[in-house]
Amino acid sequence: SHFWEYVVSDETINMGYTSDGRCLGTPEYNPPPMPIRLQWDLPPPALAAIDRSYQIALDLCNDVDLRIYMHTAYGKGFMKECKVSPDAYIQMALQLAYFRDAGRFSLTYEASMTRLYREGRTETVRPCTIEST
Structure with a gap:
């Protein structure tokens, strides 16, 4: 998490920007050496x-065996009309399919960064809502 903070803030803090939003400084590019084939x-x-x-x-x-079915009944527009993001819709569909297949809820994983809380760490959130049951 410290590295990510550095990545997102170093350019802004140390380099700065011009009035039109471009980065200050001169870009440097050193091409890497050409790869060589290893002889085993x-x-x-x-x-x-x-x-x-x-x-x-x-x-x-x-x-x-792979079968692909084309779904044309509706798309992301319908999901957005229902005020649900397409990602959330697919996540709920996967959870419903798992529940119907296994007869129990699946453990879902969602990373949550608590860097600014206490000693800072990454936690796992196990989302389960009334809407998903």
Whole structure:
């Protein structure tokens, strides 16, 4: 959290802005060195293990069934008319689907920064509202 505060405030505090909102100072750009290809000298057993692992991963990827359904009944405009953000709408839909499938509420995760409270830390908020039940 200290680093993030530095990121969002350093430019404003130390560099400043011109009257038209542009950053003061001169931009510096030093291009990084060009990448070089690494040459590996692996023994045959390691190459065989890599090939086996690759085949297992390929088999797992090929064992996935994916169906995509086009939903055209309504979109984000409807959600906003209901005074619900599209993100909140999708979150509630996911929670409802989980509840219908598992028969219990899911634990949702929402980070909350309490940097300016007490010793400052990141807490986890477990939102559950009357509206979501």
